[in-house]
Amino acid sequence: MAENFTIALAGNPNSGKTTIFNNLVGAKEHVGNWPGVTVEKKSGTIRRDDAQIEVVDLPGAYSLTAFSMEEIIARDFIVEERPDVVVNIVDASNLERNLYLTVQLRELGAKVVIALNMSDIAEKRGVKINAERLEKLLGAAVVPTVGNKNRGMDSLMKVALEVGRGQKTLCEAPLRYGRELEEHLSELEKFLEGEKEIVDKYGAKWLLIKALERDDIILKKLGALPVWPGLSKALDQVEGHLRDVYDDEADSIIADARYGFIAGAIKDAVRRPSESRLTMSDKIDKIVTNRFLGIPIFMAALWLVFKLTFQIGEIPMGWLEALFEGISGLFDPMADGALKSLIVDGVIGGVGSVLGFFPLILMLFIAIAILEDSGYMARAAFIMDRIMNKVGLHGKSFLPMVIGFGCTVPAIYATRTLENKKDRLITLLVAPLMSCGARLPVYVLLIGAFFASRPDSFQANLLTGIYVLGIVLAIVMAKVFRKTLLPGVGAPFVMELPPYRMPTLKGVLLHTWERGWLYLKKAGGVILAVSVILWALMSFPKADNAVFESKLGEVEKVHAQRLKASGVDAEAETLLYTQTVADLENAMGSRDLEASLAGSIGRVMEPFIRPLGYDWRVGISLLAGFAAKEVVVGAMGTIYSIGSEEDEESLPLREKIGKDPKYSPAMALSLMVFTLIYLPCMVAMAVWHKEAGSRWKWTIFLIVYTTVLAWVMAFGTYNIAPAFGVEKASEEAAAENEEPWVEYLKVPEVDDALKAKPTQQDTGENTALTKDPQSVAGVDIETSPNINSNQ
Amino acid sequence: MTTLNELKPGERAIVLKIAGGGESRRRLMDMGVGKGVPIKVDKTAPLGDPIDITIKGYHLSLRKEDAKNILVREVKNG
Numbered sequence: 001m002a003e004n005f006t007i008a009l010a011g012n013p014n015s016g017k018t019t020i021f022n023n024l025v026g027a028k029e030h031v032g033n034w035p036g037v038t039v040e041k042k043s044g045t046i047r048r049d050d051a052q053i054e055v056v057d058l059p060g061a062y063s064l065t066a067f068s069m070e071e072i073i074a075r076d077f078i079v080e081e082r083p084d085v086v087v088n089i090v091d092a093s094n095l096e097r098n099l100y101l102t103v104q105l106r107e108l109g110a111k112v113v114i115a116l117n118m119s120d121i122a123e124k125r126g127v128k129i130n131a132e133r134l135e136k137l138l139g140a141a142v143v144p145t146v147g148n149k150n151r152g153m154d155s156l157m158k159v160a161l162e163v164g165r166g167q168k169t170l171c172e173a174p175l176r177y178g179r180e181l182e183e184h185l186s187e188l189e190k191f192l193e194g195e196k197e198i199v200d201k202y203g204a205k206w207l208l209i210k211a212l213e214r215d216d217i218i219l220k221k222l223g224a225l226p227v228w229p230g231l232s233k234a235l236d237q238v239e240g241h242l243r244d245v246y247d248d249e250a251d252s253i254i255a256d257a258r259y260g261f262i263a264g265a266i267k268d269a270v271r272r273p274s275e276s277r278l279t280m281s282d283k284i285d286k287i288v289t290n291r292f293l294g295i296p297i298f299m300a301a302l303w304l305v306f307k308l309t310f311q312i313g314e315i316p317m318g319w320l321e322a323l324f325e326g327i328s329g330l331f332d333p334m335a336d337g338a339l340k341s342l343i344v345d346g347v348i349g350g351v352g353s354v355l356g357f358f359p360l361i362l363m364l365f366i367a368i369a370i371l372e373d374s375g376y377m378a379r380a381a382f383i384m385d386r387i388m389n390k391v392g393l394h395g396k397s398f399l400p401m402v403i404g405f406g407c408t409v410p411a412i413y414a415t416r417t418l419e420n421k422k423d424r425l426i427t428l429l430v431a432p433l434m435s436c437g438a439r440l441p442v443y444v445l446l447i448g449a450f451f452a453s454r455p456d457s458f459q460a461n462l463l464t465g466i467y468v469l470g471i472v473l474a475i476v477m478a479k480v481f482r483k484t485l486l487p488g489v490g491a492p493f494v495m496e497l498p499p500y501r502m503p504t505l506k507g508v509l510l511h512t513w514e515r516g517w518l519y520l521k522k523a524g525g526v527i528l529a530v531s532v533i534l535w536a537l538m539s540f541p542k543a544d545n546a547v548f549e550s551k552l553g554e555v556e557k558v559h560a561q562r563l564k565a566s567g568v569d570a571e572a573e574t575l576l577y578t579q580t581v582a583d584l585e586n587a588m589g590s591r592d593l594e595a596s597l598a599g600s601i602g603r604v605m606e607p608f609i610r611p612l613g614y615d616w617r618v619g620i621s622l623l624a625g626f627a628a629k630e631v632v633v634g635a636m637g638t639i640y641s642i643g644s645e646e647d648e649e650s651l652p653l654r655e656k657i658g659k660d661p662k663y664s665p666a667m668a669l670s671l672m673v674f675t676l677i678y679l680p681c682m683v684a685m686a687v688w689h690k691e692a693g694s695r696w697k698w699t700i701f702l703i704v705y706t707t708v709l710a711w712v713m714a715f716g717t718y719n720i721a722p723a724f725g726v727e728k729a730s731e732e733a734a735a736e737n738e739e740p741w742v743e744y745l746k747v748p749e750v751d752d753a754l755k756a757k758p759t760q761q762d763t764g765e766n767t768a769l770t771k772d773p774q775s776v777a778g779v780d781i782e783t784s785p786n787i788n789s790n791q
Numbered sequence: 792m793t794t795l796n797e798l799k800p801g802e803r804a805i806v807l808k809i810a811g812g813g814e815s816r817r818r819l820m821d822m823g824v825g826k827g828v829p830i831k832v833d834k835t836a837p838l839g840d841p842i843d844i845t846i847k848g849y850h851l852s853l854r855k856e857d858a859k860n861i862l863v864r865e866v867k868n869g
C-alpha cells in the first residue's frame with residue numbers, strides 16, 4: 001500500500017532552499033501561486049520506497065510574524081495543512097540567525113528535520129558542528145547537506161521519511177525561554193484550558209507568545225473566545241510586569257529569549273574559530289561596494305544586463321520574426337479574404353507578438369537569476385537605496401525602472417525582486433512611464449516629419465526631453481502614490497547582504513524556464529485574444545471599394561496592352577504600373593480602415609482628442625498602438641495610403657504627415673507626449689494584470705491614470721508649445737489624393753511619354769478620365785477634385 | 792550611550808535597546824539585533840546611506856533612519 005507524505009521546505013532567504021528543492025523535485029515541479037496572493041508556490045510529487053511524497057516549497061522567511069505575506073503563508077501552511085515533516089534548510093555558516101526560524105517552527109509544534117546546508121563552507125571556515133549534540137539540544141533531526149553539489153540529499157530524504165513514519169523519534173528538548181517568561185506563560189495557559197479546538201490547532205504556548213508579540217491575526221482569533229476579557233487583562237498585566245523587570249517590550253524580550261536559547265545550543269554543540277578572518281566575500285565586497293568603485297561597477301552591471309537582455313535577446317527575436325513571416329507566407333496561395341486576413345494578421349500576428357517577447361523575457365530572467373543567485377542584487381539595492389528612498393521607493397526598484405527603457409514587459413517581471421507588496425505595486429504603476437524601445441520609432445517619425453528643418457541639436461534635445469519627461473513623471477507619480485494611495489513606509493530596508501556565491505547553471509536555467517513558462521501560460525492566451533479583437537476592429541466592416549476594384553481591373557488591362565504595344569519602354573511601364581497598383585491598394589486599405597469599427601471609434605474619440613490637436617486618424621493610430629506602440633507608425637502609414645509596411649525612416653510618410661495642414665509641430669509634440677504616457681501595449685497590460693495580482697481594481701486604475709495623465713500632459717504641451725516657437729495648426733482642410741489611377745489611365749499622354757516619340761492611337765476602349773493634358777507619367781501625382789465626378 | 796547611526800565604519804558596539812516601533816523594529820529583532828548583541832559597523836553605501844553592519848557573523852544593511860532607533864554602548868577596539 002502506498003503511503004502519502006507531505007514535506008514542507010522552510011528556510012531563510014539565501015539558505016539554499018531553492019537549490020535543495022530543485023535537487024529533490026527537479027523537473028517534476030509544479031509552479032503556481034498561493035491561493036489569493038501573488039507569492040509563487042512551488043511543489044512536486046516524488047516517489048521513494050513506495051511512498052508518495054509531496055514536497056511543498058514554503059516562501060523564504062526569516063521569522064513567522066504577521067508582517068509579511070510570505071511569513072503568514074508559511075505559518076498557515078504548517079498549521080492548516082499539518083505537513084508530516086518540515087525540512088528546515090539552515091545555512092551552516094550562518095547558524096545563529098538561521099536557527100531563529102527553526103525555533104519558531106518548533107513553537108508551532110512541527111516535526112523538524114534540519115538540513116545543515118553549505119556545511120562545506122562552514123567547515124572551510126573552521127566551524128565544527130556536532131550534529132548529534134545539536135539534535136539533542138534543538139529537538140530536531142540534523143542532516144548535513146551541500147545543496148549546490150547535490151550532496152546529502154539521499155540521507156535528508158531518508159531521515160525525513162523516518163521521522164514522518166515515526167521510526168525516528170526526535171529528542172525531547174523543550175524550548176526554554178528563561179524562568180521569568182516561562183512562569184508568565186504557564187500562568188496565562190490556564191485561561192486557554194477550556195479552549196480545546198484552538199489549542200489543538202495552534203498550541204497554547206504559541207498562541208500566548210503571539211499574543212504577547214501583539215500579532216494582529218492571533219489577537220483577532222483570541223478576541224473571539226469567551227475567555228478573552230480575562231485573558232486580555234492578564235496579558236496586559238504580564239506586559240506591564242515584564243516592562244518593569246526588563247525595561248523593554250514583551251516582543252523584544254521574547255525575541256531575545258529565542259536567541260538566548262539558540263546561543264545556549266550553539267555554545268554547547270558548535271566550535272568556532274575565535275578570530276574572524278576576512279572571507280572571500282568580504283574581500284569582493286571591499287571592491288564592489290567601494291565608495292568610488294561601487295557606482296561605476298553597478299552601472300557596468302546594469303549595462304551588461306541591458307545588453308544581455310536586448311542585444312542577445314534580439315537575435316532569437318529575429319529568427320522568430322522570420323519564422324512567422326515564413327508561416328504567413330504559407331498562406332499566400334489562399335484567396336484573399338476575411339479568413340486569410342484572420343489567420344495571417346489576427347492569429348499568426350497575435351502568436352507572433354506573444355512569442356516575440358519570449359526571448360527578451362528569458363534573457364532578462366537569466367540576468368536576474370544570476371544577479372540574485374550570486375548575491376549581487378542585494379548590493380545593487382544597497383548602493384541605489386539612497387536615491388530610491390528619496391522617491392519613496394526601495395533600492396530594488398531601480399532595476400525594473402532601468403529595464404523599462406528597453407521594454408516594459410520584462411520591466412514588469414523585474415519587479416518580482418521586490419518583496420514588499422506596496423513597494424512592488426508603486427514600482428509597477430510607474431515603470432511603464434520609462435520610455436520603452438517601441439516608442440522610439442514614433443518619436444523619430446514625428447521629429448523627422450515636423451522638425452527636419454530645425455538644427456540637429458534641437459531634434460536631439462526633443463528626443464532627450466521626452467525620455468527625461470518620462471523619468472520625471474515616474475518620480476513625481478511614485479511620490480504621489482506613496483503619499484495618497486499607498487501611504488505609510490514601504491518595507492523597512494533591513495536587508496541581509498548574503499555572501500557572494502557562484503550561481504549554478506542548473507539553478508539559473510530552472511529559474512528562467514519556470515518564469516518563462518509562466519509568461520506563456522498566463523499571458524499568452526490573453527494577448528492572442530486581444531490581438532484578434534484588435535484585428536477585427538481594424539478590419540470590419542469593409543469600405544465600399546467597388547470603384548477602386550474596377551479601376552484596378554482597368555489598370556491591369558491597360559498594362560497588358562501597353563506591354564504588347566510596340567516601342568514601349570517595358571521597364572518604365574512596369575515601374576509605373578506597379579506603383580499605381582500599390583497606390584490603389586493602399587488607398588483601399590486606407591478607406592477600409594476609415595470604414596472599420598476602429599475608424600468609427602476614432603471619430604467618436606475625435607471630440608475628446610481635438611483639444612490635443614489630433615483628428616480621428618490619430619485616434620485610430622493610438623488605438624492601434626495598443627497592439628504595440630510602434631504600430632502607431634504603421635497605422636499612420638495605412639491611413640495615409642502609403643502602406644502599413646512603412647517605418648519611421650520612411651520619407652514618403654514623413655513628408656505626408658509633415659505636409660498635412662491639419663497637423664502642426666505643436667501637435668507632433670503633444671502626440672509624442674501622449675505616446676509616452678498613455679496605457680502600455682496589450683502584452684505589457686496582460687503581464688501587468690497578472691503581476692499586480694489579477695486585481696481589476698489596480699488594472700483599471702492603471703488604465704485611467706495613464707490615460708488622464710497622458711491627456712493632461714499632451715494638452716499642456718499642445719498649448720504651451722507656441723510660446724516656445726513651435727506653432728499650432730492652421731485649420732484648412734487636407735487635400736488628399738483619392739484617385740491614384742488617374743495618372744496611369746491618361747492614355748495618350750502616358751503612352752507618348754513611355755515611347756518618348758510620337759505614336760499611333762491606342763485602340764482600347766479606355767478613355768482618359770480627365771481632360772487635363774499637362775502631366776507626364778512617373779513624376780508627381782496630382783490631386784483630383786472629387787471622387788464622385790468619375791465616369 | 793549613543794545610537795547606531797553615530798558610529799563610524801570600523802567601530803564596534805553592544806546593542807542596548809531598539810526604540811521606535813512598527814515593522815522595522817520587529818524586523819530588526821528577527822534579524823538578531825537584540826539586547827547585549829555585539830555589532831560592528833563595516834561601511835556606508837557609496838551615497839552615504841544605508842550602512843552595512845556585521846552581526847552574529849553575517850552582514851546586515853539598514854538605513855540610518857532605522858539605525859537612529861538602535862541604542863548602543865560603544866566598545867573600544869583592542
